[in-house]
Amino acid sequence: MPDERDECNCGHLARLAEDSREAVQFDTRLNEYHILRKDGSGYSLIYFCPLCGGRAPKSKRDSLFHRLTEAERHRLTEMTKDLRTVQDVIAALGEPDVKGLKLTITTPAKEGQPETTQAYPAMTYSKLSDTAIINVQVYPNDRVGITFQGKPMLAQQTHEFHMAAGTKRPEPEPPQIDTGKRYDVYCIEPNRQSVVYRNARFKRAAALLPHPGGRMHYPDYVELEQANGRSIFLPRSSIFRFCEPGTAVTTEPA
Numbered sequence: 001m002p003d004e005r006d007e008c009n010c011g012h013l014a015r016l017a018e019d020s021r022e023a024v025q026f027d028t029r030l031n032e033y034h035i036l037r038k039d040g041s042g043y044s045l046i047y048f049c050p051l052c053g054g055r056a057p058k059s060k061r062d063s064l065f066h067r068l069t070e071a072e073r074h075r076l077t078e079m080t081k082d083l084r085t086v087q088d089v090i091a092a093l094g095e096p097d098v099k100g101l102k103l104t105i106t107t108p109a110k111e112g113q114p115e116t117t118q119a120y121p122a123m124t125y126s127k128l129s130d131t132a133i134i135n136v137q138v139y140p141n142d143r144v145g146i147t148f149q150g151k152p153m154l155a156q157q158t159h160e161f162h163m164a165a166g167t168k169r170p171e172p173e174p175p176q177i178d179t180g181k182r183y184d185v186y187c188i189e190p191n192r193q194s195v196v197y198r199n200a201r202f203k204r205a206a207a208l209l210p211h212p213g214g215r216m217h218y219p220d221y222v223e224l225e226q227a228n229g230r231s232i233f234l235p236r237s238s239i240f241r242f243c244e245p246g247t248a249v250t251t252e253p254a
Ligand SMILES: [Zn+2]
Pocket: 008, 009, 010, 011, 012, 013, 049, 050, 051, 052, 053, 054
């Protein structure tokens, strides 16, 4: 049984992730190593270390997204099964929380046809279920396609979801970071060590290159001005804490 293998501790995955020539990336939030697709349309999850064959670290994916129970899936299916048009949806579910989203759907190439990507308007309902988000894609003939996905555990992630779906960023939720102030910013490095950037200033959010597909993707970046005035870009997901410069962080193991 492959699951009985020990976790890799040879460090090869971390080295791959650190090497900018490699397509391997560590996602701190999911605690997963990914192989990024060349066209930027997503990634493949790495399960085993290619060098020692050990297991990749245990994913935190399950703890980040709610899992839908059979009963809830059934309830949502019943709630939406007769909805065929936008009017049906709004009559039954009310106004969506988010409208004007674009969901992009990529159809793989087949016999003489190139790969096509199409963006559909979409609506999202996040308040009709404790654990699921209901996505409604609107097709050109006003027909709809309805999908459910597990809600992220944190509101912050919902926000990123919407951005990843190719929308304009909704109004940022207060309180926002004061970009004039300096902070001690704690981050997780690809080797999973934590480091601190003292007296750094959050300059702005930054995206790595436009994204051809609309699939969920990480990371987006934060431009951080270090104490020496030089900027660096950090994956947003690597930041796990920031505080006023010099703040003593008092934690204890739970
Ligand atoms: Zn290994």
